[in-house]
Structure formats: structure tokens, C-alpha cells
Amino acid sequence: MENKALVEVEIIVGFDSKALAIKEQLAGGNKHLDFVSIVGMPGLGKTILDKKLYNDPYIIHHFHIHAWTYVSQVPKKREMLLDILHFNVLTDEDKNMSNEMLGEMLYKKLKGKRYLIVIDDIWDIGVWVDLKMYLPNEKNGSRIMFTSRPMHASPDSHTHCLRFLTEEESWELFQRKVFPDESCPPKLIETGKQIMNKCQGLPLAIIVIAGLLAKNKKTEE
Template sequence: MTDSAVDFFLDNLMQLINCDNELIHFERDQIKALYEELEFLRIFLRDSEENRYEQEKVKNLVAQIRDVACEAEVIIDSLILNAVMQNIGHVIDPSLELCGVMEEINSIKTEVLGIYERKRYDISVLQVRNSFNAGSSRANTPIVDEESVIGFNDEAVKIIDRLTGEKKQLDVISIIGMAGLGKTTLARKVYNDPFIVYHFHIRGWTYVSQVYRKRDILLGIISSVIQLTDEIYKMSNEKLCEMMKKRLMGKRYLIVLDDIWDIGAWNDLRRSFPNDNNGSRIVFTSRHKDVALLATPNKLLHRPHFLTQDESWNLLQKKVFREGSCPSELMDIGKKIAKNCGGLPLAIVVVAGLLAKKEKTQDWWDQVAQSVCSYIVSDPEQYTDTLALSYNHLPHHLKACFLYFGAFPEDYKISVRKLISLWIAQGFIRQNEEKSLEEVAEDYLMDLIDR
């Protein structure tokens, strides 16, 4: 069985879990448990893809995972056949064999966890990437760009240790700092860590923002546990609270509440989070220390540090040159630009987008160096100056498209198809003889994303 075959089998398992066929009602929990365990092993397959043949142990683990997935697929097929034929005659119960497969999976998982553990403390066999499984039933996982987490490793390890520590009571962990410091990026890095994926039965991520609606937060968390239906959307806030509490009860869960501005958002929700003394955790990100202190009983806060000059330069290089390296004639001015960003990741990423999209000449880089304000750190409100710098250098045809995002609420999920249709209706898209308006609009969007 290949990696793609494992993916196909996982997709089939998910369809089986979601189907309403009463014939497999009693085996549904076993199938769901199998899916969750194989999903974790699939992350390992993805993480080891580039260098699995360099380490004999990793190569053997990959082979074992493929074999056990193939064995599980045969048993599941037998289970379905048994369910269909149960009224015809006696059939051997394949669910007994499934227990044996689960034991094999647990044995493999123990070895995989050992590799991930060593990776966390820089004695790894693998250079593990943050993985994202869009089909996961356990969480709506935010994507994290590995390039943007430079300088966060030590803080991430501390937070992971708190999340997975021995404390059994429900614990609230706060990440605080000014805008652009990397709070959300740090939280994403931790959230997507393979050990965290394995440790928690349920993970959920929802955005709160300055102007929040309790209903949106509840739906965001519930969608991490089950698929939202029309019936759920019609429920009152009180019913949604009851449903969320019921779904989380008895499970070890991790919920991230990103970008909290007002303690009222936490007070509206706190009673809906059950405390079953099983090691569940809630993570806050906030710009406001007083909000975090009110929500965090132990008063222990995590604050991402400003990047050092070396870290700033490394991040700028990776964003501008991707896999390449900086030409020697731009090295000094590039380091000056990185230094002028004051260690603020957002400023570095925005400026890097500006440099990457223009011709890489010393004159242009000198202009950028003069424009980047070195006082950005001393006045937290001045981080917007960097965004203004980037906007001012946008091509004219992209400025209207960029500003149009302001028509949507903060942290709102925007359908690409809807956005493109609106841009076209507003007349923002230039006609192109070689491409349709929709294709041109997609090019505009990708250009903005790359910046």
C-alpha cells in the first residue's frame, strides 16, 4: 500500500463513519478509533516523506504503517460484508481481528512518538514539518507557514510542556504581546505539533477579535467536533452552549481562542468548558495583558520575544529568496533593513513581500531601508506604518482589490469564488485577451497573497 492508498483508505473510513447505515452502528466507535490512530500515523508518513530512506528505522516504520493500513482495510471490508450478510447465515466477526490491528498500531505509534519527542529537544531522527490534514475530523486546523516561526522554538517547547504536563485540572494558558509580534503564529506552531495532535482527543480553533459574537465563537468550536448542519445553525445560543459542553465532556480537549480583546468574551464561554480533571487546556492570544491576567488563574503568561538581528535577517532572507540566498552586494543593506524592522515579525514579513516583488537592486533596497521606521518597537501603534509602506508600493490595479477586504468583518472566512465575483462586479479586474476575467482575478489574488 502506498501513501496515497493510505489517504484513500482514510477517506473511505470517514465516509463510513458519517454514513447513517444501521448495519454498522455497533462498530462505529471502533472504526472512528481506527481512523484517528491511522490519521496520526499518516502525519508521520507525510513528515518523513523527504528523508525516509536516509534512516533505516524510519524506513521500516513507514513499511509497517503501510502494512497495518492494508491489513485494516481488509478487515473493514470484511466487516461491511458481514453486516450485509448477517441475516443470511453465520459469519465470523471481523471486529475481533480489528482489535489485533489496533494493538499493532499502538506499538508503531509508540515508536513514532519517540521520534517526535526527540525532535522537540533537537536530537531528532526527522526534520518534522508542521502538518496539516484538511480532512481531519478532529479539528479545523489553521495552516502555519514554517518560515514564519523562526525564533519561537524555545517558547513553543515551554507551552507544549504546559499543555501536556501532569496537571489534571482545566488550565488556561495565555500568549500576549503587541500586534505583529507572532502570538498567533506561535499558537499555530504549538497547535499543529504532532505530539499535541496525538495528545488531545479534540482540538478546536476559533477567532474572537475586537468585535465578537458569542454565537460565532460557539459555532467555530463546535465545527471542530462535528459537521455543522442547518439544524445546528438554527439553535439558540443557550442550546449551542449545551451542545458544546456535551460534546467536550469526558474528552481531553485543546481549544484556542485567538485574538481576545475583552474579558467579556471569556466570561460568556467559561461555563461551557467542562472540567473533567483529564488535562484539558485552553489557549488565549491577546494584545492586552490585563485581559490575560483576569482569565489565567496562575498568572503565568507567555510573551513571544522580539527577534534578534540574526533571526530577523534569517526570516527576511527566507521570505525574499525562498530556497535561494541573498546576493553579496545586497547583504549589508538587507541586514540593515532587517535591523530597522526592530525584531517585529509582521514588519519583516511585510517588508520582505515588498522586496520580493520588485527588481532586486541596491538602489531599490536603499529606498526601502530609508522608509522602514526604526522606532516601530518603541511605539506599538506604529506597526501600521509598515503596512502603509507595503500598500503604497502596490501596483495600482491591486490597491482597490486589497482595500475591498475591508468590507468583510475581521477574521471572516471569505469564499474565493464570492470575492472574485464581487471584484469583477465592482470593475476592479482588467480585461485580458488571453485570460477570462475570473482567471485574471485569480492572478490578482495570488499576487496579493504572495506579498
Template sequence: DEHCQFLSEKLGIFKRFLEDWTNKCDDLGKVEDLERRIRDVSYRAQDYVEELAFFSWKDMDLLKCYDRVYSTKGCLSQIVDETKLIELEVMKIYEQMSCHADVNASESYLLESSQEKSPAVQDIVVGLDDDVLEIKTRLCSFSSKLEIVSLVGMGGIGKSTLARMVYDDSFIQYHFSIRAWVTVKDHQVKGLFLGLLDGIVEFIDEIHEKHSEQLEEMLYRKLKHNRYLIVLDDVWSTEVWDKVRRCFPDDKNGSRILLTTRLTEVALLAKSDSAPYCLKFLDLEESWELLCQKVFGRKFDHSDLKDIGKKIAERCQGLPLTILVVAGQLSKLQRTRMCWETFAKTVGSTVTD
């Protein structure tokens, strides 16, 4: 039954969560409350499943049997709804633990992944916390069919950075048994298949000698019967999606494809049940916060530079990667008002370059 499969998967995730995070979370009361709710929902689910499996139906007429099954499945449906609420609470705790992690540890964690599999993730991008939670929620939604989640935004707004933050998230690693990432831009179809297989199978020289069709079949077989997350980063054309979509099986197990693109028409072509997620620009305060982090680190003790610094941040037009470039230039200058004012006059051309 679909309900039983769902409960089995989620309760397994909850068990690992309790094993890993009981001694790591500051709010032990919240974890203990979740443990109590998880135990309660587990026992109730077990009772109803056993009732369906072992109840004696032979002395009941067909109508009563139907009513009994319908009633029991209705109770299981309620348990599924409660399980979904618990899952959201678990995701929030993962999110809170990430926010309280040491900044340097977070930076090294984000940069652990091979740069061959994705572009280098910039240190920390402020203003993405809500975006991360929203994308995680979409990826772990309760729809069992294969879904495409699309991130849309102009170059430099942080699509790849957001995708990488989600991809490397602890809860996402638990949720999906297979994860693979490929940057699509400038890749031929064979290169895309090789890039995806690189994250799934142990590479041997013979793989490079295979034709695209053979690689496609190999990828399909590896993904089949697994709940997987595939990231297609920087998709520039609808033709690319048309060529690779066949290799993603839909086993109705909650697999997901996360697609980033600058082009709305590419996102719409994926025909997901959810609308494309459009990344917003950073506001002035967020822009200034990011600029400060990159130039001064944790401690900002140059109040005389704040007003001119905010003007520089404003001219970056809310683009995180532009701010990082400008911050890199500022870091090379003396931290005097005269130097910063001179730089502010030329920041427009720096952004353009």
C-alpha cells in the same frame, strides 16, 4: 487511582510514538533506549498495580495494611515521575523531527488547516522553536485540572502563528482527543460557540437555528469526559472570557485552553496557575534570517546586499509579520544595491502602512 489513570494515558501515547517513529528517527539508538525505559516502567507499574489489587490483606492488621498501601503508592509515585521524564524525551524527539523536516513540506503542513478556523499561518517564522517547546510543555504539564495557557504580545509578533504551530503539532494531536480553534475578535457569543462546534461535530443546518444557550450546552456535552485543547485566538476583552468560560468542563483529565491576546489584563483574568507567556521580539540576526528566507529562499548569494538588508530588517523592529510584509515588497524589486538602498529610505513608511 489518579496514578493508574495517568500511567494508562501516558503509556498509550508512548506505544503510538514507538509505532510511528521507530523507522523515522535518525537516532535509532535514542529510540531504542526510550523503548527499553518504557518497557521497564510499564512492567514495574504492572507489578505494583497487581500487588495492590491481588495481595491478601486479611491476615494483616490495619496499621500494616496502611504501611503496605502507602509504600506501594510511593513506588507508583516514583514511576509516575520517571514517566514524566520519558514524556519530555518523547517531546524532544518530536521537536527534532520537525526541525529536520523538509522546509517545503513544513510549509505545506502548516497551511493544511482550513483558513476559516484560523488566520493563514505565514510560511516559516524563525526564532519560535524555543517558544513552541515551552508552550507544548505547558499544555502537556502534569497538572490534571483544567489550565489556561495565555500567549501575550503586540500585534504582528506571531502569537497566532505560534499557536497554530503548537495546535498542529503531532504530539499535541496525540495528547488531546478533541481540538478546536476559534478566532474571537469581532465574533458574537453565538458565533464563538458555532466556531468551536465546527471543529468538533458534523454541521447541519439546524445548528445555526439554535440559541446561544443551546449551543453552549451542546459544546459542554461534547467536551465532557474528553481531554480537549481549545484555542481562543485574539481575545480582545475580559467580557468574552466571562461569557464562554462556563462551557469548558473540568474533568481533571489535563484539558487545556490556549488563549492569545494583546492585553495583559485579559491573560491575567484567566487566573491560570502559570504566568502569561510573553512573546519576545526577534533580534537582528533572527530578523535578517527571516527576511532572507522570504526574499531569497534557501540560497542567499547576494553578499553585496547583506549590510543594507540588515538595516532594513532592523527597521522592522523585531516584528515577524512586519518583516514578512517588507519581504513581500522587496521580492518585487530588482536585487540591486541601488534599488535596496532606495527602498531602505522608505521602509519606515512601509512599516507604518
């Protein structure tokens, strides 16, 4: 498998218009190297959305080079470089390369190509500054997409803030996770909706509780 973001098809609710708007900025608009960021609190769906966009057939077709890397709280420049270079299996020679050598390699790889790099969950913009010098800007429509928490949004990017799911969307997600092959039996709807309301539209909360319920016998208790 060429990259980490290729995942099985997941149920996704409520992102259609946001996904479309981001897709337009990725594949249309400015020719110069441009930055798009998806911002929201943990569990709101930033990663699922960036993977959905990353794996979108139109986006795959539009860019020559694609890379997806996850940053985390403690950024590791070397791992990010290796991810973006798609170095999954390292030879001894690769292991001996310095970060600068890897960076230069990246620059050469990206030069002349239209590339999309997704940097998932960036906390510290410093990592980004470190990487930026290896990313050529050649006015060919290349893009960097970040996801971050609200406090860490990058100032010079097109920012998309994620919202909470509506009641209808929450219910749809809840039902599809708890009852994958059937619809919710009428006598459980009220209890189901009460449980779902406690999640307040946060997808992660819905997924966790639905996951627990799906494993149990479906009674009101």
C-alpha cells in the same frame, strides 16, 4: 478541512524554546482544566505560534478534541461556539438553535474528553466568562490557550510574553523571505541589513517589507 488553523507550513524563526515551554504546560503539569496565554503586541507572532502548537503532532495526539477560534475586537459568542463545535456547514436545524442549546451541545461533546481550545486574539475577558460555563473541568488535563494583547491578559493563566526577534533571527527571516531559493548576494547584504534593522525585530514588519522586496528586481536601489 476540519478546522481553520490547518495552514500551509510557514517559515518560523526564533520560537523554539518558547514553543517547548508552552507545549509542556499544554501536555504536562496539572490535571485540572488549565489556562495558558500568549501575550504580545500586534505582529509579534502570537497567531503563528498558537497555530504551530495547535498543529503540533504531539499535541494533536495528546488531546481527544481540538478547536481553534478567532475572537477579534467584536466578539461573537455564537460564532465562537460554532467554531469550537466544528460546525462549518449549518443545516436548517443548526441555524435555529439558540446559543444556550449550542452551549449545552458543546458541554456534552467535551464531557469526559481531554480537550484543547485555542482562543486567538481575545480582547475582552467577558467573552471568555460567557463560554466558561460550557467547558467541563474533569481533572483530565484539558487546556484553554488564549492569545491577547498585553492589556488584556487573563490573570489566572500561565502567561508567556513574546519577545522581539534578535538581529540574527530577523536576518534569517528576512533572507528566507526575500531569497527563498538562494542566499542573499554578498553585495546586497549591507543594504538588506539596513532595511531589516528598521523593522526592530517585529516579525510583521519584516514580513511586509520582505514581501515587497521579493517581488522586485534585487538591486541595491
